[in-house]
Amino acid sequence: MRSKILVAAIAVSLGVSSFAATAAPAQVRHHKSTARSSASASELQQMKAEIMALQQKVDELQSQSANQAQTQQQTAQAVQQVQAQQQTIAAAPAPDAELSKRLDRLDKLVDNTTVGGKMYFDFSNINQKNSDTGKTNNSGIGLDVKRFYLSVTHKFDDIWSANLTTDFNYVSNDGETNLFVKKAYVQGTFDKAAILRIGSADMPWIPFVEDYYGFRYVEPTVTDRNHYANSADWGLHMFGSVGSNGMFNYAVSAVNGNGYKNPSRSKGVDFEGRVGFSPIEGMVVALGGYTGDRGKEMENTSVDHTAQRGDLMVAYKSKAFRVGAEYFTAKNWNNVMTPQSDKTDGYSAWGSVALNDYMTLFARYDKIKPSKTLAPENKDTYYNLGLQYAVTKGFQLAAVWKHESGDTQVSAPVPPHVQNLKTNEIGVYGQVAF
Numbered sequence: 033m034r035s036k037i038l039v040a041a042i043a044v045s046l047g048v049s050s051f052a053a054t055a056a057p058a059q060v061r062h063h064k065s066t067a068r069s070s071a072s073a074s075e076l077q078q079m080k081a082e083i084m085a086l087q088q089k090v091d092e093l094q095s096q097s098a099n100q101a102q103t104q105q106q107t108a109q110a111v112q113q114v115q116a117q118q119q120t121i122a123a124a125p126a127p128d129a130e131l132s133k134r135l136d137r138l139d140k141l142v143d144n145t146t147v148g149g150k151m152y153f154d155f156s157n158i159n160q161k162n163s164d165t166g167k168t169n170n171s172g173i174g175l176d177v178k179r180f181y182l183s184v185t186h187k188f189d190d191i192w193s194a195n196l197t198t199d200f201n202y203v204s205n206d207g208e209t210n211l212f213v214k215k216a217y218v219q220g221t222f223d224k225a226a227i228l229r230i231g232s233a234d235m236p237w238i239p240f241v242e243d244y245y246g247f248r249y250v251e252p253t254v255t256d257r258n259h260y261a262n263s264a265d266w267g268l269h270m271f272g273s274v275g276s277n278g279m280f281n282y283a284v285s286a287v288n289g290n291g292y293k294n295p296s297r298s299k300g301v302d303f304e305g306r307v308g309f310s311p312i313e314g315m316v317v318a319l320g321g322y323t324g325d326r327g328k329e330m331e332n333t334s335v336d337h338t339a340q341r342g343d344l345m346v347a348y349k350s351k352a353f354r355v356g357a358e359y360f361t362a363k364n365w366n367n368v369m370t371p372q373s374d375k376t377d378g379y380s381a382w383g384s385v386a387l388n389d390y391m392t393l394f395a396r397y398d399k400i401k402p403s404k405t406l407a408p409e410n411k412d413t414y415y416n417l418g419l420q421y422a423v424t425k426g427f428q429l430a431a432v433w434k435h436e437s438g439d440t441q442v443s444a445p446v447p448p449h450v451q452n453l454k455t456n457e458i459g460v461y462g463q464v465a466f
Contacts, residue, residue: 146185156176180199180200270283340365412436
């Protein structure tokens with residue numbers, strides 16, 4: 033405001049001075065008045081223009097000053113808000129100590145716990161014929177969920193951990209679902225050569241063979257399929273490997289003998305063991321054995337025989353192909369409680385080749401003689417052929433054809449004869465693992 037008054041005063045002073053200077057010469061030199069008036073008017077217009085320019089600059093300076101004042105005011109308000117928030121945070125109560133401890137325990141539980149699962153299923157058509165009676169009721173189309181394992185593993189520290197694995201299955205020809213605890217153990221990993229499991233855990237032989245076979249979801253291994261071994265049992269288990277790249281491996285178990293579905297006590301324990309040698313990466317030569325009464329002997333129940341089994345496997349696996357063979361021999365496996373003694377032997381050979389990153393062609397052939405002493409005519413032959421497609425990681429589908437032919441010596445209908453049971457199955461088999 034003062035600037036405007038100053039500018040006006042300057043303008044008035046300049047105007048009056050110009051008028052006085054013009055009027056005085058007009059009285060003395062009248063004949064030059066017209067020319068001088070024109071000159072004074074021109075000078076006045078120039079002065080007015082200069083004054084207006086000066087006024088514009090003054091206005092701009094005032095505007096800048098007002099903006100700076102507004103910015104300073106906003107900055108002061110922001111500083112006050114930050115200070116108020118800091119005071120609020122400082123005045124807030126400290127987190128509850130017990131809640132913090134619970135959150136820490138929850139984080140530790142989640143970080144050290146792993147949940148996984150595996151599912152075997154199939155949708156197939158079965159054609160089964162008995163040489164005496166014709167087609168059986170096992171024939172037809174159906175969906176089977178052979179296995180669904182759900183496992184939880186928790187790691188307590190670098191040595192101790194625990195595992196719980198459930199086993200669910202549904203088979204369409206019996207219309208029943210079953211749920212078992214397959215694994216429930218505490219594990220102590222003292223060294224790669226000394227790992228201890230207490231509870232129901234993998235037995236030394238079947239899971240080891242499955243790892244080299246690679247197509248458990250299509251068919252169990254020969255000793256598992258014909259019920260001459262258990263994949264898991266209750267007891268004490270020790271395993272490990274030594275040498276360069278685990279060249280030598282072993283596993284030994286002292287178990288109840290009834291299998292994981294029956295944890296009942298017996299008078300003694302059964303033993304199963306395995307030793308393996310890997311001369312090159314991917315290859316193994318393994319020997320195994322079992323001895324015991326299979327959980328049959330109890331305090332008031334005696335047995336007639338001890339069940340025994342010997343195993344041999346030579347196998348190789350890589351990303352490009354798999355090939356292997358397994359042989360077993362057993363004595364009195366199904367005759368622990370009978371006075372008669374019997375022998376069994378059998379073998380299985382398999383192979384697979386990866387056609388590309390998604391397709392794998394596989395085949396297998398089994399043959400056993402289940403009763404070489406008491407019923408030497410009995411025999412069983414099995415083979416399959418299939419093509420696997422890897423849908424995605426952890427999900428495989430396979431088109432499979434299976435054939436089985438079993439001869440059994442029977443006494444009825446008379447006369448005694450060998451009865452044949454022939455089974456053909458074709459369908460889609462699947463495995464989901466996570």
